[in-house]
Amino acid sequence: MCKRVEYLRNQFLPLQAIYVSTAMAGESGMFTVQQTVGSVLCCKCGILMAPNAANMCVKCLRSEVDITEGLQKHVIIIHCPECDCYLQPPRTWIKAQLESKELLTFCVKRLKNLNKVRLIHAEFIWTEPHSKRIKVKLRVQKEVLNGAVLEQAYMVEYVVQDQMCESCSRVQANPDQWVAAVQLRQHVSHRRTFFYLEQLILKHDAAVRAIRIKQLDHGIDFFFANRSHAVKFVEFIQKVVPIKSRHDKQLVSQDTKSNNYNYKYTFSVEICPICREDLVCLPPKLAASLGNLGPLVICTKISNSIALLDPLTLRNCFLDAEQYWRASFSSLLSSKQLVEYVVLDVDPISSEVNVGGSKYVMADIQVARVSDFGKNDTMFLVRTHLGHLLNAGDYALGYDLHAANNNDMELDKYKGLVIPEVILVKKSYEEKRQKKRGKARSWKLKSLNMEVDVSETRGRVDEEKMDNEYELFLRDIEENPELRFNISLYRNKEYQASEVASVTDGEDVPSVPLEELLDDLKLNDNVAEEDVDDDEGMKE
Incomplete structure (x- = not known):
């Protein structure tokens, strides 16, 4: 009623x-x-x-009406714990991180009969990383009675089962079983290039597919389970440093009935021996092709090309890998032969000039060797490109051509060449660093998981030499912002903020700004779990 x-x-x-x-x-x-x-x-x-x-x-x-009827609510997926990949049947392995877009796409594609409804939204529901469960909330739409559109949300639970892929299984069965090896070599007396390459490889995850990395006396060996991974790694090295490479293969086994052959591939990669801050004497033909540059030039930067600068005229050029290996010259003097000078007087002769992205000022500078103080009054009047950095009383590092015994064949080809007594390369902060020696830095670098081959160095691994070279590499990072641009620096948690006050006595010493440092990313286990939203609606 x-x-x-x-x-x-x-x-x-x-x-x-x-x-x-x-x-x-x-x-x-x-x-x-x-x-x-x-x-x-x-x-x-x-x-x-x-x-x-x-x-x-x-x-x-x-x-x-239940529009989710017939749709999968529980799915089993295969995960490789070694390489962190998921199996896409029948034999494809997809690499994806937890709660990433790649993993969400993989989970949605694994659902059957999903084409019977219209997928509106999909998102992860947080679960414990060790629970071996992945929960995804889906919102779907479907047309029901007399044209009405019903929208409904439901949850799909994925059970993760661990199973190693074929490549990881082979590695676990025999760690020495590799298919392709990349041998990086550089014939110089230091390892600064490999320290820099290590940071580039870490930043771009270039060696993530390597099953083993071995450190040798004059280089590093990378071992891969697939030839394509080695080829991709060589292409990456070719983009960051000038190299020349060749490859070879060795027959391991064959099956004449099925016409199957198994090979081991070896890629030999030689890195250009010219390093940053090296003094180079250009061959006459190459100098003529570059517009009579030099012939004594300084290497200012190494990438996929070599940047050379004439310190007396501020002319510069870039040599790619093909041009270098065609001429194939070596360094006249390396950075290990730098001599420390003290600046007595500075007389600028030009205004500031931008050369190749760097600023220089030509100046006539009077210098004296630090080792001559108290012994003699020998002084040198030199022309340099560091007039914007040096002042009277500063220290500088340069090459002492006055006392050097040069044995370079390219230098002998120049008749009547006037060789300067001193060529300054960079400003020195050694005196100011003495005050803060032994104190921890506010930043740190990551390193590759490499095994050291002691037999290759005949048991004479000089750890002190390695530590000194690594310390010089860290100083180069502090002094050169362009070098820091290509690598990742991380905050050092062991660094005490109270030490900042005690470092003020070493003012004007280059340091890494705090805004350039990165934090190590770690999963937070105290994240609240999201509940499933069962709200449902109906639209026409």
Whole structure:
């Protein structure tokens, strides 16, 4: 009886609204009809609702139709714990991190019959990393009774089962079993190039597919389980340093019946022996092709090309790998032969000039060797490109050509060449570093997991020499912002902030700004778990 009265009242309200609006229009001389939204009763439970194609409310429609019926709620996926890859049947392995877009796409593609509904939204529900469960919340739409569109959310649980892929299984069975090896070599007396390459490899994850890395006396060996991985690694090295490479293969086994052959591939990569801050004497033919540059030039930068600068004229050039290996010259003097000088007087002779992205100022500088103080009064008047950095009383590092015994064949080809007595290379901060020696840095670098081959060095691994070269590499990073641009620096948690006050006595010493440092990313285990939202709606 009450439902009948409510129904008649709903039918009477629109007529009453029209009557009131008609009476008001008669008084004002206008006739308007006010439209109202009608409502109907649900054919199942009889509650008042907005009309729709099914004439049923959301709860009744949900009880009648379940659009997630027939869709998978539980799926088993195969995960390789060694290389962190997931199996895409039948034999494809996909690398994906937890809660990444790649993993979400992989999980959605593993669902069957999902094409029967329309996928609206998908997101991860947080679970414990060690639970071996991945939960994904999906929101789907489907057309149901009489054209009505029903939207519903449901959860899919993926059970992760660990199983090693074929390549990882071979590695675990025999760690020495490799298919391709890349041998990096550089014939110089230091390892600064390999320290720099190590940071580039870490930043770009170039050696992530390497199954083993071995450190040798004059280089590093990388071993891969697939030839394509080695080829990709060689292409990366070719983009960052000038190299020449050749490859060879050795037959391991063969099956004449099925015509299958197994090879081991070896890639021999030789890195250009020219390093940053080296003094180079250009061959006459190469100097003529470069517009009579030099011939004594300084290497200012190494990338996939070699940047050379004439310190007496501020002319520069870039040599790519093909041009260098065609001429194939060596360094006249290396950075290990730098001599420390003290600056007595500075006389700039030009304004600031931008050469190859770096700023220089030509100046005539009077210097004296630090080792001559108290012994003699030998002084040198030199022309240098460091007039914007050096002032009277500063220290500088340069090459002492006055006392050097040069045995370079390219230098002997120049007849009547006037060789300067001193060529300055960079400003020295050794005196100021003495005050802060032994104190920890606020930053640190990561390193590759390499095994050292002691037999290759005949048991005479000079750890002190390695530590000294690594310390010089860290100083180069502090002094050269361009060098820091290509590598990743991380905050040192062991560094005490109270030490900053004690370092103020070593002012003007280059350091790494705090804004250039990165934090080590770690998973936070105290993340609150999200609940499943079961809200459902209906759209036409």
